[in-house]
Amino acid sequence: MFESANLPHVMTRDEFEAAETRLRELLLDAQFEVAEQRRAAIMVLVNGSDGAGKGEVVNRLYDWLDDHLVETLSYRKPTDEERARPGSWRYWRDMPSKGRIALVIGSWHHRLLRNRALGRLDKNAYDNALEDMIRSEEMLRREGVHLLKIWLHMDDREAQKRLEKLREANGALRRPAVIEWDEIDGGKARARLTDAALEMIEKTSTGNAPWAVVPASDPHYRDAAVGDLLLQTLTGAAEGTPAAPSTQAVATPESALPRPSLVSALDLAKTADRETYSQELRDLQQRLTEATTAKSFRNRGLVLVFEGNDAAGKGGAIRRVREALDPRRFRVHGVAAPSDEELARPYLWRFWRNLPRRGDVAIFDRSWYGRVLVERVEGFAPPEDWMRAYPEINDFERQLGECGYLVVKFWLAISQDEQLRRFQDREAKPFKRYKLTPDDWRNREKWALYEQAMTEMVDRTSSRLAPWTLVEANDKKFARLKVLRTIVERLEA
Amino acid sequence: MFESANLPHVMTRDEFEAAETRLRELLLDAQFEVAEQRRAAIMVLVNGSDGAGKGEVVNRLYDWLDDHLVETLSYRKPTDEERARPGSWRYWRDMPSKGRIALVIGSWHHRLLRNRALGRLDKNAYDNALEDMIRSEEMLRREGVHLLKIWLHMDDREAQKRLEKLREANGALRRPAVIEWDEIDGGKARARLTDAALEMIEKTSTGNAPWAVVPASDPHYRDAAVGDLLLQTLTGAAEGTPAAPSTQAVATPESALPRPSLVSALDLAKTADRETYSQELRDLQQRLTEATTAKSFRNRGLVLVFEGNDAAGKGGAIRRVREALDPRRFRVHGVAAPSDEELARPYLWRFWRNLPRRGDVAIFDRSWYGRVLVERVEGFAPPEDWMRAYPEINDFERQLGECGYLVVKFWLAISQDEQLRRFQDREAKPFKRYKLTPDDWRNREKWALYEQAMTEMVDRTSSRLAPWTLVEANDKKFARLKVLRTIVERLEA
Known part of the structure; x- marks a missing residue:
């Protein structure tokens, strides 16, 4: 908090x-x-x-x-x-x-x-x-x-x-x-x-x-x-706004207040040691495999949430996690615009329907936090709706926690420069071009708004049961190791 | 309920x-x-x-x-x-x-x-x-x-x-x-x-x-x-009513459903025995005096609520209760239209400010139930406001109960004929004329609406801690005895 x-x-x-x-x-x-x-x-x-x-x-x-x-x-x-x-x-x-x-x-x-x-x-x-x-x-x-x-x-x-x-x-x-x-x-x-x-x-x-x-x-x-x-x-x-937010944890754009952002406080320059990376990766994956195949895990369940800037390397990090898991026991859920069926129901429904059984792993590539990120910034949800989403999401995750699930949430952060470099790289390489959409460029223009939304999200939903982990992701290898290490340590705790 | x-x-x-x-x-x-x-x-x-x-x-x-x-x-x-x-x-x-x-x-x-x-x-x-x-x-x-x-x-x-x-x-x-x-x-x-x-x-x-x-x-x-x-x-x-009630405990006026009312189920013809009335009254008053001056009462508190039809005899019943109390330890609050000061605050404020100290007695001649009676029937409060008042009132009374107060609530019921008789009596006697206002005649025309509101009120707020007592009041003496007996028995329990 x-x-x-x-x-x-x-x-x-x-x-x-x-x-x-x-x-x-x-x-x-x-x-x-x-x-x-x-x-x-x-x-x-x-x-x-x-x-x-x-x-x-x-x-x-x-x-x-x-x-x-x-x-x-x-x-x-x-x-x-x-x-x-x-x-x-x-x-x-x-x-x-x-x-x-x-x-x-x-x-x-x-x-x-x-x-x-x-x-x-x-x-x-x-x-x-x-x-x-x-x-x-x-x-x-x-x-x-x-x-x-x-x-x-x-x-x-x-x-x-x-x-x-x-x-x-x-x-x-x-x-x-x-x-x-x-x-x-x-x-x-x-x-x-x-x-x-x-x-x-x-x-x-x-x-x-x-x-x-x-x-x-x-x-x-x-x-x-x-x-x-x-x-x-x-x-x-x-x-006389009927149910609008009266406050925000961070200052408004209109105010003259300095706005320290969580991302700017990170040392994005952190890198993994190239010589030991492969070994470390293998060790962590091994520990993840052990933790998720242990008998005690059958009564638990793992819910991984990946959020972050566009091109921050969520896919690559997810792949390193996935490799260590039994393919029968996990599923990756890519969350894009909701379907007609999903729009016709409460916004949490699309996530409830994809909850893993106990003993299984669900990996969400973007998640219910879309409500307080993209829906907030793009105005898809009015303030009274995204404001009430913070306690609703805390309630949701508390239910998961009480049922024995471990909820691990990552924000992968890269700098604006690094993002530009990766976008250009994607444009240049034919096999990567599908990964870049006009939306990505548009989102980039709203960098400051997303950063503000992300800061308030972390402040309001880093609960005792399900804290956020911010991941310095300019170096992809560093990010992957940190993601794996966090999951393994939470599982082993 | x-x-x-x-x-x-x-x-x-x-x-x-x-x-x-x-x-x-x-x-x-x-x-x-x-x-x-x-x-x-x-x-x-x-x-x-x-x-x-x-x-x-x-x-x-x-x-x-x-x-x-x-x-x-x-x-x-x-x-x-x-x-x-x-x-x-x-x-x-x-x-x-x-x-x-x-x-x-x-x-x-x-x-x-x-x-x-x-x-x-x-x-x-x-x-x-x-x-x-x-x-x-x-x-x-x-x-x-x-x-x-x-x-x-x-x-x-x-x-x-x-x-x-x-x-x-x-x-x-x-x-x-x-x-x-x-x-x-x-x-x-x-x-x-x-x-x-x-x-x-x-x-x-x-x-x-x-x-x-x-x-x-x-x-x-x-x-x-x-x-x-x-x-x-x-x-x-x-x-698309935003927060309107979707349901009612009783049927709507439009429906063809028979609508048994709580009042019509009462035997309003009940009378007190004229020969023993004075003695019974004295005995009950004596018990009330004893109960409210007992040492154990100092950590309690008594909140009496009187609601009922116009001219149902609330004043007379209150007088018989009052007579048995130490004048230093009680206060009667007549609740009419709210003052400017009261209108400027949440509707429960006027009652909170008049809460007795522990060991004292507050008698409310009409009460917070105005919200779900007159304000509902006359349209002073929109449905979303009086609907939420039921749980709010239950919360309020629960707070009183948890603090040691005994909340005793009466609805004094008379028949339409009896009310007419009493109105005419008031008109005829100069010293009683002040008791009759044009409002009383107007309310009388809305008899059925008030009866419906009263039925729902009793259904929704007769809680385990603070149940309603319906009082057959065509005979004033019967009503007074029943009121006193109820208070005394609740206090002695």
């Missing part, structure tokens, strides 16, 4: 000031529009790691907005009044009226996470609470309350350091009230907290109320990103 | 034949419309008590529809093929394509109920499965698959008798494959089954895919009601 947030996100002071000038004007316009319409209330739920700067973010938003139409709601230990009523009463009592914006620190998410981390809720009770949360948030949305759920993300160690500094600077008087997770339950509380947060972001990121994960190491970037997300939320609320 | 279904629902042969003639024509028209549009697929999920006639219903629908565009899907013990894949694969494999109708016996609901009854799933696993189900069904709906979820309801004993007969008639060859629930686990399996079915109908009756409970004792009524529900579903699908 934090794949792209873990990349460095920085803004210089100049960049920030330019962004701020722009944001202030647009935010005020949008705020007054929402206030005049009185059709939607906005709740900005500022959550995240301790020390990531929740208070600072709220202060910044106060600076930018008209403060007559804003209120801060901050929840700490329940009061006597609150304890005497159901847990959600405190939030209901403070519900902002239509036209207004509430900035919330310590929302219902916070309390739930805390209770799970402290061991007051077991796994099942926590899961049930998450489901209740999904239904409540859906109800609020239908009643005109737009939620902007922000998760300020900061590396644990960095957050600790930042807290230390704050304490020194403020002295005992303004010591932030923070729980020392590492000291509770021999460190288990910290582990439960991290796991519970991941699960919450994964499961409660619905089409109508997705989490926006905001990297919080650099305060400039952090504040500008939150401002941008709020602007999108206000604009969506003013336009 | 089975309040109105437990009333006798009968149709004569003549009535049935008239209904059939009408249904066949309309069903075929609607079916071809859906088939031509190819925009929606219909799944009719026929579930219910063993012996209630699931097979017969499917056969009847086959007779009425064009059978080229219909398919039956029947699920029994999973095959080897099916067991080798995730549980829902079998349903995905058979997914009907858009334009077609699938008649399903043994849907996912059936399997889940069975596993819960056999003890293969514990309570938590069952709850989680229900939540997964809600999300899957919501996804199907958004993908164009309209679900008509039918629950054929039959009294257990009647179903048993019917099965016996079927066995005798068919001999060993066509013996229905039925589980003898009473013989498993010393009868506990039967109890679990009943409880699990109630919970399922309550929790998975969402705005987009509500259960339709069909009384199945009389095959004529049963088949005509199912035909009518299917007609509504097809019409809704053809009109």
Whole structure:
């Protein structure tokens, strides 16, 4: 869930000031529009790691907005009044009226996470609470309350350091009230907290109320990103889009925010050692054969997903995997435009029908992720449809996982230059020409849009059961080895 | 959930034949419309008590529809093929394509109920499965698959008798494959089954895919009601209504179905014994005082809901309750048209803000049920809004229940004649005239619509935690005693 947030996100002071000038004007316009319409209330739920700067973010938003139409709601230990009523009463009592914006620190998410981390809720009770949360948030949305759920993300160690500094600077008087997770339950509380947060972001990121994960190491970037997300939320609320996404994990094209992409963070120049390649390949294939013919595999099943840039070498990588498998036990599914039969059914149907039996292997050359890649970028699916696809896909893969299937997902990444070289190569060689279509050239023009869609896809669907593996694929041999090694290691784990 | 279904629902042969003639024509028209549009697929999920006639219903629908565009899907013990894949694969494999109708016996609901009854799933696993189900069904709906979820309801004993007969008639060859629930686990399996079915109908009756409970004792009524529900579903699908209700627990005004109402099944002539009334009243009030001042009550809380016909005597009944309570510990909330402040927030807000502290009592003279009564009948809320209110209200009351509150809900029913008498009385007496408004006369004209809305309300929100109590109120004294007795008995239980 934090794949792209873990990349460095920085803004210089100049960049920030330019962004701020722009944001202030647009935010005020949008705020007054929402206030005049009185059709939607906005709740900005500022959550995240301790020390990531929740208070600072709220202060910044106060600076930018008209403060007559804003209120801060901050929840700490329940009061006597609150304890005497159901847990959600405190939030209901403070519900902002239509036209207004509430900035919330310590929302219902916070309390739930805390209770799970402290061991007051077991796994099942926590899961049930998450489901209740999904239904409540859906109800609020239908009643005109737009939620902007922000998760300020900061590396644990960095957050600790930042807290230390704050304490020194403020002295005992303004010591932030923070729980020392590492000291509770021999460190288990910290582990439960991290796991519970991941699960919450994964499961409660619905089409109508997705989490926006905001990297919080650099305060400039952090504040500008939150401002941008709020602007999108206000604009969506003013336009009355019925079920459109209010947020995105990454910035919009309109914003001035720097957009670190997952691909640009990869070292695409990685290469395989030419001398040992053949031997390594054979060894990995041997291990794959062993793992998939072992008796224990009969109760499992392997679902491999290959996505990536056009000409990134998916076919070649699949071939190296395929060679190691019993031909009776696998099938490769090339996913192109859906057939008439498939179009007449829910989009996941074409994949359900091709699920392998337990003990078998299904290789998907492109997959259900088309919904949030090509269908999103080309506009084949409206935003409300591809936004809800993230949780739907997570549900789907969770079903596979619970049934014993191992889902391994690859994104094969090449540089734009390398792609051009491969396209030209395909044009030149008659036997390769069939591999290149006008679509490939067209997709290439939308490189940045695909990269953005891919980044959000990885952020939203790299679940605990089925994480994505990004593969540096400028060197085909390197990519093949990495693909094989990943599968083998997941199988052997 | 089975309040109105437990009333006798009968149709004569003549009535049935008239209904059939009408249904066949309309069903075929609607079916071809859906088939031509190819925009929606219909799944009719026929579930219910063993012996209630699931097979017969499917056969009847086959007779009425064009059978080229219909398919039956029947699920029994999973095959080897099916067991080798995730549980829902079998349903995905058979997914009907858009334009077609699938008649399903043994849907996912059936399997889940069975596993819960056999003890293969514990309570938590069952709850989680229900939540997964809600999300899957919501996804199907958004993908164009309209679900008509039918629950054929039959009294257990009647179903048993019917099965016996079927066995005798068919001999060993066509013996229905039925589980003898009473013989498993010393009868506990039967109890679990009943409880699990109630919970399922309550929790998975969402705005987009509500259960339709069909009384199945009389095959004529049963088949005509199912035909009518299917007609509504097809019409809704053809009109492409985005989130409108596809079904209703009771028949529509257009249909020829007899409509037993919950009120007409009451014996409104019941009266209190004049000689013992005062003593009984005093005794009950005394018990109420004791129960609400007991130490154990401090961790509880009492929420009383009074709904009913205009002039049914809610005020008088409330007064008799109020007299027994400590004035510091209760508040009466008269619910009229919402204020500006209330209109600017989710509709439940005005009730959340008035929740009592634990240990206190809140009396609502009219309540959140306005959403599914006056707002529905007067058209203040569109169908998609009042349909989703049933599960939302159940969620709300469940939160109260889990927090220790006792929710006791009354519908005070009087006859039309009695209401007229009371209205005229109010007109005649100057000090009562303020109690009568032009609205009261207008509502009176919509008597049948209110009765229908009330029946569906009771069916859909009489939950296990917060059941409705219907009060025969032509005799005010009788009503007051019944109200007090119900509260006292619930408190003492």
